[in-house]
Structure formats: C-alpha cells, structure tokens
Amino acid sequence: MKLDPIDPQKFTDFVTYSEKKRTRGERFLDKIKPRSAAMRTTVLVVFVVCFSLFMSLWFFWRTLFLPEIQQHARYLAMELEILNNPDLRLYHKQQEVDIDTWLKNRVGIEYVTNPAEYPTVREKVIAEFFTRQIETKLAKELRIEEATVYFQFKPSPRIWIQTPEMNGHWVQEPLKTYANYSNELILGWLLGTPIIVGIIILTLVRQLNRPLRRLQNAANSYSRIGSAPYLDTNHGPLEIRQVNHAFNQMIYTLDQTERERRIMLAGISHDLRTPLTRIRLSAEMMPDEDFLKEGLIYDVEDMDAILDQFISYMRDGSDEEPQDTNVNVLLQELVKQFKPLDIRFSPQEIPMIQARSMSLKRLIGNLINNSKRYGSEPIEISAHVEENQLLICVADHGEGIPEDQI
Numbered sequence: 001m002k003l004d005p006i007d008p009q010k011f012t013d014f015v016t017y018s019e020k021k022r023t024r025g026e027r028f029l030d031k032i033k034p035r036s037a038a039m040r041t042t043v044l045v046v047f048v049v050c051f052s053l054f055m056s057l058w059f060f061w062r063t064l065f066l067p068e069i070q071q072h073a074r075y076l077a078m079e080l081e082i083l084n085n086p087d088l089r090l091y092h093k094q095q096e097v098d099i100d101t102w103l104k105n106r107v108g109i110e111y112v113t114n115p116a117e118y119p120t121v122r123e124k125v126i127a128e129f130f131t132r133q134i135e136t137k138l139a140k141e142l143r144i145e146e147a148t149v150y151f152q153f154k155p156s157p158r159i160w161i162q163t164p165e166m167n168g169h170w171v172q173e174p175l176k177t178y179a180n181y182s183n184e185l186i187l188g189w190l191l192g193t194p195i196i197v198g199i200i201i202l203t204l205v206r207q208l209n210r211p212l213r214r215l216q217n218a219a220n221s222y223s224r225i226g227s228a229p230y231l232d233t234n235h236g237p238l239e240i241r242q243v244n245h246a247f248n249q250m251i252y253t254l255d256q257t258e259r260e261r262r263i264m265l266a267g268i269s270h271d272l273r274t275p276l277t278r279i280r281l282s283a284e285m286m287p288d289e290d291f292l293k294e295g296l297i298y299d300v301e302d303m304d305a306i307l308d309q310f311i312s313y314m315r316d317g318s319d320e321e322p323q324d325t326n327v328n329v330l331l332q333e334l335v336k337q338f339k340p341l342d343i344r345f346s347p348q349e350i351p352m353i354q355a356r357s358m359s360l361k362r363l364i365g366n367l368i369n370n371s372k373r374y375g376s377e378p379i380e381i382s383a384h385v386e387e388n389q390l391l392i393c394v395a396d397h398g399e400g401i402p403e404d405q406i
Contacts (some may be wrong), residue, residue: 038209059084073134076161077110077141084165109173118170119152119160127151131159180329181233215247222251225321226258272307275302320374325355327383327390334361335381338368342377347398348384362393371396 034040076333104110112181131149138147146204148162157175162168222228228251233242259394281298328347334345364381371379375398383392 037210037212038205041205041208042201045204049201058163068128069133070137073137074141076109076134077138079103079107079141079173080138080163080171083111083171084163090235098235106177108173112170112172117274120152121148121150124151126161134159137322211236211244215243218247222254227255268307273304276304276307320358322354324352325360327355327356327360328390329369330357330361331364331381331383334364334368336377337365338372341368341372341379343368343379343381345381348382350383350385350390353390364392367394371398374398 034043043224079379100111131151139145140147142163144163144165146164148160150160150162152158152160159173159175161171161173163272212229218228218231230248230251233241233245233248235241236244280297283300286296327350331345332347335345348371368379368381371394375396378397380395381393382395383390385391
C-alpha cells in the first residue's frame with residue numbers, strides 16, 4: 001500500500017495562486033504554457049525564428065518573386081498576341097520569317113494542336129499559388145475574362161497556357177532557368193535549415209538552462225541530505241554567476257550555523273551534565289533520614305530529563321537518513337521504555353514507511369512525557385491508516401486544556 005504524504009498546505013491559511021480568483025483567459029494560459037524554463041525558452045526561440053522566416057519569405061515574395069512573375073506574364077501576353085494574330089508578318093533582312101518557327105527557336109514557345117500532347121491537368125497546391133498570379137496578369141494584359149495556366153514538372157519543366165480564343169489548343173513554353181535548379185540544393189534548404197536551426201535552439205537552451213538545473217539539483221540535495229556542492233562562479237553569464245555566488249554564500253552560512261550548533265550541543269552536554277552528576281552523587285551520599293534527599297534526587301532527574309528534551313530539540317534529525325520503519329515495533333519499544341506507566345497499545349496491520357526512526361521515536365516519546373506530566377493514566381497509543389495516510393495518536397485521560405486557553 002502506498003501512503004500519500006500529508007500536505008502542510010491543508011493546515012495553513014495561506015492562499016495559493018491556484019486558489020485565487022482568475023479570469024478564464026488566465027486559466028487557459030496556465031494550461032497551455034510550458035512548465036519548465038527550458039521548454040519556455042525553446043517555444044520563444046522557435047516562435048522568433050518562424051516569425052523571422054515568415055517575414056523574410058513575405059519580403060522576398062513582395063519585392064522579388066511577385067514582380068518577376070508579373071513581368072514574365074507580361075512577356076507571355078505579348079507572345080500570345082503574336083501567335084494569335086494571323087495577319088502579323090515578320091521580316092528579317094528583307095525576307096519574311098515564319099513567326100511560329102522564329103518564336104520556337106528563339107524563345108521556345110510553341111503552339112500545340114495535337115491532343116495527344118496536351119497536358120493532364122491535376123491540382124497542385126503549391127504550383128497553383130504561382131500560376132494563379134500568372135493567370136490574373138495574363139487576363140489583364142490580354143483583356144479577357146480568364147486564362148488557364150498549368151505548370152508541368154516532368155519530363156522537363158514547362159508552363160502551359162490556354163485562352164478562350166485558342167479553341168481548346170495549348171501553348172507551351174519550356175522553363176530552362178528552372179531546369180537548372182538543383183533538387184539537392186532545394187531539398188537541403190528545406191530540410192537542412194530546420195535541422196540547423198533546431199540544433200542551434202537546443203544548444204542555446206541547454207547553455208541557458210544547464211546552470212539553473214545545477215542550482216535546482218544543489219538546492220534539492222541540501223533539502224534532502226543537508227549538504228550541497230558549491231557552484232561554479234567563474235564561468236557563464238554574469239547573472240548566473242551572481243546567483244551561484246549568493247547560493248554558495250548561503251550554503252557556507254548554513255554550514256557554519258550547523259557547526260556552531262553542534263559545538264553548543266557538546267558544550268551543553270559537558271557543562272551541565274557534569275555538575276548534575278556531582279549533585280546527584282552528593283544527594284545519594286546524604287543520610288537517608290534527610291528530608292531533602294528524595295526531593296533533591298527527584299529534581300536532578302527532572303533536570304536531566306529536561307536537558308535530554310532540550311538536546312533532542314536541538315537535534316532536528318536532519319542528519320538521520322530515512323529508512324524502512326515498522327511503526328508497530330517502534331511503538332512497542334516505547335511502551336517497554338516507559339514502564340511502569342499504564343500505556344495501552346494494540347498493534348494493527350499497517351505498512352512499512354520511510355521515516356527517520358530515531359526522530360519519530362523522540363517525537364512520540366515527548367508526547368508520552370507530556371501526557372505523563374500534564375495528564376493522567378492510562379495513556380492510549382494507536383496507529384492506523386486513514387485516506388492513504390498513517391495517523392499516530394497519543395491520548396491521555398487528563399482534564400484537557402481549559403476552553404479559555406484554546
């Protein structure tokens with residue numbers, strides 16, 4: 001059985017951020033925004049890179065590609081006017097030249113009347129984005145309602161044009177410049193750019209968040225075992241070095257405080273227990289009929305018990321490693337330790353837990369001492385599981401705390 005740790009938040013009046021009244025938009029942002037700093041940095045950098053690429057494409061489209069497409073459409077319109085004008089004559093060195101042959105040899109444009117050579121028109125989303133611009137410009141230059149433009153990749157790149165006055169025939173023009181484009185170069189640009197950008201982003205995020213992860217691990221280490229390594233203050237951004245320096249200073253101060261506390265504990269044990277031992281020895285050597293002997297011995301034992309409690313309080317148990325603990329066995333040891341007190345304990349079936357055994361034993365022992373001092377016997381001890389939590393109860397039969405002091 002797995003036990004859930006007790007949440008201290010349930011026993012405080014502190015209002016967490018999640019409990020505050022927030023708008024629907026704030027709650028939605030809390031759900032979608034990344035939790036870690038690394039992921040937030042990645043999302044931000046990806047957004048900036050994508051926005052930059054989009055603005056670059058838009059800039060080149062508006063200032064370079066679109067004007068080139070419109071200019072090419074204008075030339076196509078002039079060539080179509082020549083092909084569709086049977087009365088037009090072309091002379092070269094006082095000799096008439098066949099217009100169709102001349103255009104085919106010089107420009108590459110050709111009037112196709114064989115249906116077997118017509119292109120098979122299919123939807124091409126990306127190509128239609130460009131051909132639609134040519135269609136609009138052609139219709140405007142030729143003063144017609146519409147023109148059909150189709151881009152063919154295989155067996156060689158070429159563009160096909162059809163207007164209503166062609167009676168279903170086509171005009172084709174090879175795209176020699178496009179044929180010189182390298183497929184490997186285009187593929188490398190399409191795949192290589194995102195990969196390179198991704199590697200740069202991952203490297204940048206790692207460099208930015210690695211010091212934060214080290215700081216987090218060091219803080220977690222100190223909270224678990226009471227010690228943490230000192231962080232590097234010679235490399236990295238200035239802000240990270242300053243944070244690491246402050247953390248190292250804090251760790252040094254806490255370690256110094258811990259050393260002073262241990263020295264104080266040793267002093268208390270040596271300076272107070274020695275005179276208490278002498279006082280008790282002197283009391284034991286007093287005559288039995290001396291009425292002060294019994295009270296003096298009781299006072300010495302009481303002071304010794306108070307000293308034990310004080311030292312136990314100063315030893316917070318942070319240096320004790322959590323281990324598998326059988327609570328039933330621990331409570332039975334306490335029952336034997338506090339004999340001849342009337343302590344009633346009935347073991348129940350409870351699972352093993354991870355706990356600091358000595359600290360837990362001192363805690364329950366202090367509760368039994370308080371019941372002995374301020375309550376009355378019998379003292380009842382119980383341990384049971386409730387809502388995936390282990391509850392240990394120590395109850396006496398005293399008068400209790402007055403209502404005016406609660």
